[in-house]
Amino acid sequence: MSYSEKPKVSFWLRLSQVELDFITYAVMAIIIVSTLWGVREANLWRINHFPHAQATITRMWPATVNLSHGRTKAVTLAEIAFVRTHLGKSYDCKNTIEVGEPDTTFRVGDHLDVVPRTGSCYNALIAQQLTTSR
Structure with a gap:
């Protein structure tokens, strides 16, 4: 070099x-x-791969969720009731889920297509809104 x-x-x-x-x-x-x-x-x-259930909204109420650093967020919680079937047995389920902001389109009596976590009634994901009670 x-x-x-x-x-x-x-x-x-x-x-x-x-x-x-x-x-x-x-x-x-x-x-x-x-x-x-x-x-x-x-x-x-x-x-797309787990069994679905038809849920009905039985009760709704506004709530405040605490976020990080002292911030809060207004949400709407709903109690849903549905029947989950697993291996030929039916289980009556009631669960509380967050359905969105306070101005949500969901109402008491609406029917939802939900997918609960396998083997339980909890952590249900809303697949779609089937009917509205208006």
Whole structure:
């Protein structure tokens, strides 16, 4: 190697701090987005592959949910009743779920297509609103 040639430097050593920060934040954003996407896909998979039940909203009320750093959010909670069938046996279920913001379109008496967690009456996902009681 002659004195006029520059020594080879690794790609990572040639990057400035701003470029390294950008790469770090981009990787973190990709991890967060892929995690959120994975949760969404898991719920969609559950809706498409697990048994459904027809639920009726029996009671609704407004509530406040505590978020991080002292913030709160107004939501509407609903008590739903449905019959879950597993291996030929029927189980009467009552569960409380969040149905949205205070100005939600759900009303008492509405029928919902729900997918409860396997083997339980809890953590029911709303697949769709079947009928409205208006």
